[in-house]
Amino acid sequence: MRSDGDLHLNRPGRASRAPGAGAWAVLGVLCFVYVLNFLDRQLLSILAKPIQDELGVSDGQLGLLTGLYFAMFYCILAIPVGWLADRTNRVKVLAISCGLWSAATAACGLAGSYPQLAAARMAVGVGEAGGVPPSYAIISDYFPSGTRGTALSLFNMGPPIGMALGVAFGASIAAAYSWRLAFLWVGAIGVLTALIVWFMVREPKRGGLDARPVDAAVPEAEPTAVPTRSGFWETFRMFFADPVLFRIAAACAATQFITYAVLNFTVLFLMREKGMEMGEVAVWYALLILIGTSAGMVASGRLVDRFAPRGKAAYAYVPAIGLALAVPLFVAFVWAPSWPLALAFLLLPMGLNYFYLSPAVTLVQEEVRPDQRVMSGACCCWSTWWGWGWGRTYLGFASDFFQARGYENSLQLAFYTLTPFYVLAIGLFLWLARAIKQQKLEAAA
Structure with missing residues (x-):
C-alpha cells in the first residue's frame, strides 16, 4: 500500500477538474472492500445446493436466510450508521463494519443448524x-463533479467482481472440499482488509472538491472538519x-x-432445472456475472456522465431504457x-438490470450537501429492504407455492412472476424523470 502522501495527491479543500492519482488508489481499496461486501452477501446463495442438502433448508427458508433476515438489520441500521458516519470519521466506520461482517461470514461456516445460520446472517447484515454508504461519500470527496459518475460506476464494479469471485471461488471450494471452508476463508480475508482500510486510507475533507466548497475558511490541515x-x-x-x-x-x-431475487436463485435454478453442474457454474456462470454486470455498471456510469450535463433526466432515462431492453431477454x-x-x-439482462445503480448513486450524491451524503446514501440503500429483503423472500415462497401444487419446474414458474415488476420499475423511473424536469422548471422560475 502507498504512503499517506501517495494516497492523497488530490488535496482536499481545493476544487479540481480532475481527480489526483491518489484518488484512484483510494478508489481501488474501496472497490476491493465492496467486492468482499458482495461476495459475503452472495456466498450463501451460491452454495445453496450443498447447504440445502446438509441442513435440510427449503426454498422458502433460503429466501428468508438470504433476504429478510439479512435485510432486516442491514436496512434498519444503515440510516443511523450513515448519520454517525456523517458526523464522525467515515473511513473508521467503514473499517469497523468490514471487520464485523467478515467475522460474521466466518461464523456462517461454523453453523450446525438453520437457527445458527440465520443468526450469523443477521450479524452479516x-x-x-456501514459498508456502502460511507464509501459513496468518501469517493464523492475524492472525485469532483463531472467525474463522479465514472468513479462511482467503477466502484460499483464491486458487486459483479464479488459475485463472479463468489461463484468461482465458492463453487470450486465446495466441489473440492466443503461449503464451510469457503465461508471461513472469505471471512479471514475480510478481517485483514478491514485493518488495511483503518491504517492506510485517510479521511478526505467533506465537500472539498465540490464546485463551491462547504467552508473555504476551514484550513487544509483539518480535512475532517465539518462546518x-x-x-x-x-x-x-x-x-x-x-x-x-x-x-x-x-x-x-x-x-x-x-435483481436480488434473480441473483439469489439463479445458481439453484440452473443446477436444479437446467442440469448445470457445480464445476460448470464455477466457470461459465462466474464469467457471465463478471462480464455482463461489469459492462452494465461501467456503461451506465459513462452514459450519465455524458448526457446528464445536457439534462439531469438522463439519470432516470438510462435505467428505464436498460430495463425495457432487458424484459424480453x-x-x-x-x-x-x-x-x-x-x-x-x-448475458445482456445481467448488465441491463444494473443500469440503475451508478445513475442512482451519482444523482443522490449530487443532490445533497456534503454533510448529508452518507446518511442520504443510506436512505437510498433503504430501498434494499424491498429488493434484498422481500424480492428474495418472495421468490423463494413463490417456488414453494408451485412445488406444493405438484409442479416440478417450480423455480421456473416463480421466475416468470417477476416480469410485472420490470413494468413497475420502468414506470417509477419515468416518474422520476418527471420530477427532475419539474425541479428544473421551478429552478428556472
Whole structure:
C-alpha cells in the first residue's frame, strides 16, 4: 500500500477538474472492500445446493436466510450508521463494519443448524449496514463533479467482481472440499482488509472538491472538519420530502426486487432445472456475472456522465431504457430448455438490470450537501429492504407455492412472476424523470 502522501495527491479543500492519482488508489481499496461486501452477501446463495442438502433448508427458508433476515438489520441500521458516519470519521466506520461482517461470514461456516445460520446472517447484515454508504461519500470527496459518475460506476464494479469471485471461488471450494471452508476463508480475508482500510486510507475533507466548497475558511490541515452538521431527523425528512430523492429510492426498490431475487436463485435454478453442474457454474456462470454486470455498471456510469450535463433526466432515462431492453431477454432466459442457451439469453439482462445503480448513486450524491451524503446514501440503500429483503423472500415462497401444487419446474414458474415488476420499475423511473424536469422548471422560475 502507498504512503499517506501517495494516497492523497488530490488535496482536499481545493476544487479540481480532475481527480489526483491518489484518488484512484483510494478508489481501488474501496472497490476491493465492496467486492468482499458482495461476495459475503452472495456466498450463501451460491452454495445453496450443498447447504440445502446438509441442513435440510427449503426454498422458502433460503429466501428468508438470504433476504429478510439479512435485510432486516442491514436496512434498519444503515440510516443511523450513515448519520454517525456523517458526523464522525467515515473511513473508521467503514473499517469497523468490514471487520464485523467478515467475522460474521466466518461464523456462517461454523453453523450446525438453520437457527445458527440465520443468526450469523443477521450479524452479516449488521456489519454491512456501514459498508456502502460511507464509501459513496468518501469517493464523492475524492472525485469532483463531472467525474463522479465514472468513479462511482467503477466502484460499483464491486458487486459483479464479488459475485463472479463468489461463484468461482465458492463453487470450486465446495466441489473440492466443503461449503464451510469457503465461508471461513472469505471471512479471514475480510478481517485483514478491514485493518488495511483503518491504517492506510485517510479521511478526505467533506465537500472539498465540490464546485463551491462547504467552508473555504476551514484550513487544509483539518480535512475532517465539518462546518455544517445536519441533525438525524433533518436529513431524514429532507430525503423523503424531496420528490427527486424519494422517487429515486422508490425506483431502486422496484428494480432491486428483481435483481436480488434473480441473483439469489439463479445458481439453484440452473443446477436444479437446467442440469448445470457445480464445476460448470464455477466457470461459465462466474464469467457471465463478471462480464455482463461489469459492462452494465461501467456503461451506465459513462452514459450519465455524458448526457446528464445536457439534462439531469438522463439519470432516470438510462435505467428505464436498460430495463425495457432487458424484459424480453429475461423471459427467454427463464424459458430456455438448456443451461447453455439460458446463459446466452441472460448475458445482456445481467448488465441491463444494473443500469440503475451508478445513475442512482451519482444523482443522490449530487443532490445533497456534503454533510448529508452518507446518511442520504443510506436512505437510498433503504430501498434494499424491498429488493434484498422481500424480492428474495418472495421468490423463494413463490417456488414453494408451485412445488406444493405438484409442479416440478417450480423455480421456473416463480421466475416468470417477476416480469410485472420490470413494468413497475420502468414506470417509477419515468416518474422520476418527471420530477427532475419539474425541479428544473421551478429552478428556472
